[in-house]
Amino acid sequence: MSQSYNRGLIEDFGRWKEFSAGMWAWIFHKFTGWMLIGYLFTHIAVLSSAIAAANGETMMLAGEQVNAYTGTIQGLEGLFIVRILEVGLLAVAVFHILNGIRLLMVDLGIGLTAQDKSFYASLVLTGAITVASVPTFLSGVGL
Amino acid sequence: MSTQQQEPESQESPQDPEMKGTESPQQRRLREKQEGMVEDQAEKETEVEGETVHLKVFRYDPEVADKQEPRFDDFHVPFEKGMTVLDAVMYARDEFDSSLTFRHSCRQAVCGSDAFFVNGKQRLGCKTQISDLQQPVRIEPLPHQEVVKDLVVDMDHFYDQMHAVEPYFQNDDTPDSSDLEEQRQSRENREKVKMSTRCIWCGACMSSCNIAAGDNEYLGPAAINKAYKFAMDDREPEDVKEHRLRILEQEHGVWRCQTQFSCTDVCPKDIPLTEHIQELKREAVKKNLKFW
Numbered sequence: 001m002s003q004s005y006n007r008g009l010i011e012d013f014g015r016w017k018e019f020s021a022g023m024w025a026w027i028f029h030k031f032t033g034w035m036l037i038g039y040l041f042t043h044i045a046v047l048s049s050a051i052a053a054a055n056g057e058t059m060m061l062a063g064e065q066v067n068a069y070t071g072t073i074q075g076l077e078g079l080f081i082v083r084i085l086e087v088g089l090l091a092v093a094v095f096h097i098l099n100g101i102r103l104l105m106v107d108l109g110i111g112l113t114a115q116d117k118s119f120y121a122s123l124v125l126t127g128a129i130t131v132a133s134v135p136t137f138l139s140g141v142g143l
Numbered sequence: 144m145s146t147q148q149q150e151p152e153s154q155e156s157p158q159d160p161e162m163k164g165t166e167s168p169q170q171r172r173l174r175e176k177q178e179g180m181v182e183d184q185a186e187k188e189t190e191v192e193g194e195t196v197h198l199k200v201f202r203y204d205p206e207v208a209d210k211q212e213p214r215f216d217d218f219h220v221p222f223e224k225g226m227t228v229l230d231a232v233m234y235a236r237d238e239f240d241s242s243l244t245f246r247h248s249c250r251q252a253v254c255g256s257d258a259f260f261v262n263g264k265q266r267l268g269c270k271t272q273i274s275d276l277q278q279p280v281r282i283e284p285l286p287h288q289e290v291v292k293d294l295v296v297d298m299d300h301f302y303d304q305m306h307a308v309e310p311y312f313q314n315d316d317t318p319d320s321s322d323l324e325e326q327r328q329s330r331e332n333r334e335k336v337k338m339s340t341r342c343i344w345c346g347a348c349m350s351s352c353n354i355a356a357g358d359n360e361y362l363g364p365a366a367i368n369k370a371y372k373f374a375m376d377d378r379e380p381e382d383v384k385e386h387r388l389r390i391l392e393q394e395h396g397v398w399r400c401q402t403q404f405s406c407t408d409v410c411p412k413d414i415p416l417t418e419h420i421q422e423l424k425r426e427a428v429k430k431n432l433k434f435w
Binding site: 015020021025026108116 | 401402403405407408417418421422424
């Protein structure tokens with residue numbers, strides 16, 4: 001008993017193939033939560049261009065003189081990568097909402113035996129909504 | 144009631160590592176004789192080549208120079224119908240390598256000694272059928288507990304957490320002796336705590352819990368379940384229940400649970416651990432919510 005062996009972190013994320021539904025739900029919920037926080041910061045940066053617009057600042061966009069806010073938004077929306085990121089943002093937000101509802105039910109003690117099924121359901125719904133949103137998000141933008 | 148109070152002692156005694164080494168001379172002679180006989184048998188059997196189970200068993204022994212580096216040993220054990228993981232490792236120990244060390248006692252999922260990490264999941268060795276598992280069967284000690292030797296892990300921390308929730312009945316008001324000797328529990332109340340009483344202190348849940356792994360102070364599913372059993376007991380007075388909730392609602396109590404359901408998935412006694420933890424969270428909130 002003089003020594004003992006500690007196997008370290010290989011016991012956790014090294015075994016991701018063996019994770020159960022509840023574990024994946026937890027990981028995805030954390031991940032999407034952090035993504036949403038990251039988005040909120042960029043969101044503040046974009047919206048703050050409205051302050052510049054209110055001060056009467058303008059910028060050139062496609063040969064037109066527009067105010068700073070409109071110009072920033074339209075300039076970003078004209079980029080293909082931003083449209084792709086928006087689809088990703090929707091996926092992240094939808095999953096976080098649906099899994100949040102699932103966790104609310106768990107907190108209330110409703111349907112705990114179906115917690116894995118509700119996780120799969122929120123995954124499938126997220127996928128469906130994301131795919132359905134693609135035409136809307138990617139219309140009118142060139143590569 | 145009294146049996147539950149004694150549970151800690153009766154569960155702990157078979158865990159004592161000293162007990163593994165002791166063997167009376169008679170037992171040793173009997174074993175050696177048996178081993179000799181089995182060796183002859185084994186030679187015959189190898190010719191027959193029946194169905195065998197391929198085990199990969201984690202080995203580590205800090206006291207032997209060659210074994211300080213952890214490794215996996217392969218054992219090919221003859222398969223029998225109804226064979227459990229515990230049967231298989233016992234066969235491997237008895238027939239192939241007597242230094243293979245693991246805890247076991249009752250062989251019927253009551254003592255809670257033989258929780259192993261089998262094929263990537265915490266399971267009770269005596270309750271897991273070999274035929275349900277994919278081969279080779281990988282048998283490791285419980286994760287997140289330090290390995291003492293081979294499949295034996297240090298359970299001290301687990302027991303500390305179990306004792307931290309005061310796992311014993313507390314009621315100063317004894318019933319009137321002329322009336323009743325027993326402190327009777329209503330059938331409905333018994334039904335409510337029934338599943339939580341099934342805990343055998345095997346430590347599988349604590350080992351599977353990702354939060355308990357990162358937070359050593361977290362009480363863990365087993366201890367919270369134990370607290371649930373008493374907190375939900377109607378016979379304990381209100382102030383004792385409040386005292387219990389005060390222990391549970393601390394920073395490293397019920398609120399650490401992030402409902403991964405890992406513990407509920409691995410519990411060999413099918414205790415709805417997450418459900419119990421969630422119910423205690425609600426009780427803790429109710430206690431502190433005041434609308435006036």
